[in-house]
Amino acid sequence: MNFKHQIKNKMIKRSFLYRYSLQMLLFAGTGLTLLPACKRSEYLNPQPSTLITDVDAFSTAERIQAQVNGIYFRLKAGDFLGSFYFVASEARAGDFISTNLNAAAAATTYQLLTVTTTEEVQEIWEDGYQAINAANVFIDGMNNGGTAVVGDALASNYIAEARLVRAVAYYYLLQLYAQPYANGAGSKPGLPLRLTGNNNSGSYDLKRSTVKETYDQILEDLNFAEQNLPDNYSAPMLNTTRAHKNTAIALKTKVYLSMQDYQNVILEANKIVSAAAPFTSPVRVAHALNPTVLTVFNPPYTTTESIFSMPFSSNDAPGSSLGSYFLPGTGDGGSPTSNGAGNLNLNPNGLPADPSWTAADDRRQFLLQGTRTGRLWLTKFKQASPYLDYVPVIRYPEVLLNLSEALARTTAGVDARAVALLSAVRNRSDKTTSYTQASFADNAALIAAIVKERHIEFLGEGIRNADIMRLQLDIPAKPAHSVPAASPSSPNYIFPIPSDELLLNKLIENN
Numbered sequence: 357m358n359f360k361h362q363i364k365n366k367m368i369k370r371s372f373l374y375r376y377s378l379q380m381l382l383f384a385g386t387g388l389t390l391l392p393a394c395k396r397s398e399y400l401n402p403q404p405s406t407l408i409t410d411v412d413a414f415s416t417a418e419r420i421q422a423q424v425n426g427i428y429f430r431l432k433a434g435d436f437l438g439s440f441y442f443v444a445s446e447a448r449a450g451d452f453i454s455t456n457l458n459a460a461a462a463a464t465t466y467q468l469l470t471v472t473t474t475e476e477v478q479e480i481w482e483d484g485y486q487a488i489n490a491a492n493v494f495i496d497g498m499n500n501g502g503t504a505v506v507g508d509a510l511a512s513n514y515i516a517e518a519r520l521v522r523a524v525a526y527y528y529l530l531q532l533y534a535q536p537y538a539n540g541a542g543s544k545p546g547l548p549l550r551l552t553g554n555n556n557s558g559s560y561d562l563k564r565s566t567v568k569e570t571y572d573q574i575l576e577d578l579n580f581a582e583q584n585l586p587d588n589y590s591a592p593m594l595n596t597t598r599a600h601k602n603t604a605i606a607l608k609t610k611v612y613l614s615m616q617d618y619q620n621v622i623l624e625a626n627k628i629v630s631a632a633a634p635f636t637s638p639v640r641v642a643h644a645l646n647p648t649v650l651t652v653f654n655p656p657y658t659t660t661e662s663i664f665s666m667p668f669s670s671n672d673a674p675g676s677s678l679g680s681y682f683l684p685g686t687g688d689g690g691s692p693t694s695n696g697a698g699n700l701n702l703n704p705n706g707l708p709a710d711p712s713w714t715a716a717d718d719r720r721q722f723l724l725q726g727t728r729t730g731r732l733w734l735t736k737f738k739q740a741s742p743y744l745d746y747v748p749v750i751r752y753p754e755v756l757l758n759l760s761e762a763l764a765r766t767t768a769g770v771d772a773r774a775v776a777l778l779s780a781v782r783n784r785s786d787k788t789t790s791y792t793q794a795s796f797a798d799n800a801a802l803i804a805a806i807v808k809e810r811h812i813e814f815l816g817e818g819i820r821n822a823d824i825m826r827l828q829l830d831i832p833a834k835p836a837h838s839v840p841a842a843s844p845s846s847p848n849y850i851f852p853i854p855s856d857e858l859l860l861n862k863l864i865e866n867n
Contacts, residue, residue: 491519
């Protein structure tokens with residue numbers, strides 16, 4: 357895309373920051389499980405709003421179903437959960453080195469130099485709020501006539517899906533743009549809570565809610581979703597890519613962990629985790645650890661541990677992919693389909709050098725040493741082009757480790773079930789290691805091992821940054837480029853509110 361088109365696209369996208377027509381939502385979801393992510397051409401060539409009126413958009417069951425698909429489509433935008441949100445999160449968290457300091461590949465975030473006009477600061481925020489507004493527009497439409505078309509039961513299912521998508525978008529935005537809950541018990545500025553749809557130009561003024569108020573809304577949406585979503589779907593692909601009751605429960609364990617509300621982590625996790633090993637979900641979808649982690653990231657990406665993922669296909673590809681950022685080109689060990697841009701390579705002196713991550717661990721097979729440069733690359737996401745890797749939002753091992761950590765943090769000694777849950781995740785990939793209570797000198801040693809296991813298991817999946825935030829750790833220094841660490845009190849510990857929001861919303865400011 358040339359520079360003139362980029363500028364034009366920026367101007368159009370700003371006008372759509374909160375305004376999202378029902379017609380465009382319908383268009384986005386037509387004829388698929390989740391439709392193509394041709395975001396930039398969509399903004400440059402929006403369908404005329406007169407093609408489908410607000411009433412017509414909810415006139416048939418088929419159109420309503422298409423709009424549900426469109427809500428998921430917004431969530432998996434390339435600059436949000438389709439890829440770039442996770443790229444930016446990983447660039448911050450210290451496990452990767454920016455290979456060429458490419459500003460288009462999160463180099464500014466990597467250097468902790470983000471300002472209100474930084475591209476990723478603006479794009480992630482805008483795509484997150486596009487997903488939120490898509491959910492709001494749909495909910496409003498269902499309340500204003502759509503329910504009568506499909507009936508109360510199905511309408512409740514659909515609204516629950518929209519509210520779960522809204523909750524997910526708010527949760528992920530919080531992890532970058534707001535102070536962690538532990539800083540002031542949620543009293544710090546959070547996000548503008550937009551809960552009704554905006555189809556037209558108008559006033560966008562809305563002050564920031566507190567972090568606690570934002571989390572409260574997320575949990576209200578997820579509780580509604582748990583009550584109203586279906587138990588399951590007819591196919592593994594749908595159980596992975598559309599929300600069901602267990603999806604909402606699993607996400608609540610993630611949310612409560614971020615709030616350090618460990619008792620509620622335990623309460624929610626126990627709904628879908630059996631009392632003893634082998635740990636599985638005893639209700640609805642039979643979630644369990646896959647026998648090998650290596651197949652989880654291979655087609656069809658729909659193992660029972662993949663609770664919720666962003667799907668892609670040959671006719672439904674994001675504008676960018678995790679593989680394109682993390683994989684090397686063919687000149688450094690990449691294959692024709694994994695011919696990545698090589699933007700972010702692993703820090704060889706960081707996690708890969710940790711002796712607790714043993715050589716026998718299958719997860720080390722996701723590491724590739726460059727044939728020319730000797731750099732270390734992550735191959736968990738295997739395809740740079742075509743961009744077909746599903747992007748996991750939450751997997752069952754995260755639920756197990758959430759529960760393990762919550763049990764450990766609410767028990768004075770070395771909790772036996774916490775150890776068993778930790779051991780299940782480790783032993784799945786490292787058959788030489790099985791933890792027992794005797795493996796840990798005390799409670800602190802167990803907690804440290806759980807946090808380390810999360811670091812290893814979810815490398816490249818965007819979780820490490822959220823862990824740094826919730827535990828109020830320093831963002832690590834990057835010695836390769838003389839980037840100093842950022843403490844929780846540093847101005848660059850979180851993203852600033854983007855300039856476009858400040859321009860449109862006169863009641864918001866950076867705090």
